[in-house]
Amino acid sequence: MAVGPGPVEHGGPGDGYGDGSGPGCRGDHPRAVIVVHDVSGAAAAGELGTIGDRMTQHGIRFDLITAGEQLFPAPETLDLIVIMGSDKSAYDDTIPWLSDELTYLRVAVRVGTPVLGICFGGQVLARTLGGTVRRAPRHELGWFSVTTADQAAIPAGPWMESHWDTFTVPPGAQRLAWTQDAEQAFRFGPHLGLQFHPEITPTVFETWAAIWQAKRRDRELVAMGVDIPALREEIARRSDASRTASYALFDEFWARARAFRRA
16 A cells, blocks of 8 residues: 555545535545654554554545644544554643644544544543643553543553553543553543553564654663564464454544544
8 A cells, every 4th residue: 555645545536525515525435634744655554553454444545644744634524533642741842743743632632523632642632631741650562451430431441552651641531541650541522542562463563563663762772671573472362352453442432523523
């Protein structure tokens, strides 16, 4: 799958997308955008994992956009916005594209377009809604079970974690899950912020590993005691169960989001 200079659409051909005037916008084929960060081409597509798969299975047509490289479509023309992870810090306002992303999400919240934020995406969503993001007391990298307030919305896992920062639950949001060192999930109306990575698959991990290697981050991780081959093996071993849990999480989120849109 090639990614050209503009956004790439998945799940079906385009028709009237961008201004909300054509069929397929908020109709039988919901429209969405998935935002990735500092990656493009195969690496961008390689980050979507089970979330991209499940969206396609639900008939959701989505464009894949790299923050800072393509324009965001108007939130009111969309049925869903998904914000993926990043190795950046969501509290770092020197990131060139972060201000525009925060502004975009504020508009999305105002017009009622559901947002699913994953890891960095959950942190940015928390900021958008009035929460804060800071360095976590300890990083989480690997598989962690979470304490959950809603087993249907957020099963206890274990879930794949890969983060050094953490968010606070925004004012008025429902705290859904947490670990000893970090909040893990919150809900605000139709919006869902996650700290863990439900999208993980062996392919997603290999995308991460290639990025780590390119940035020489793999050496830092090894120096910290991270056993990358063992992590790779565990992701492969847990792949089927993780996919099932991820699909259940997305199904619950999507049903709730659509109920809000119909209300």
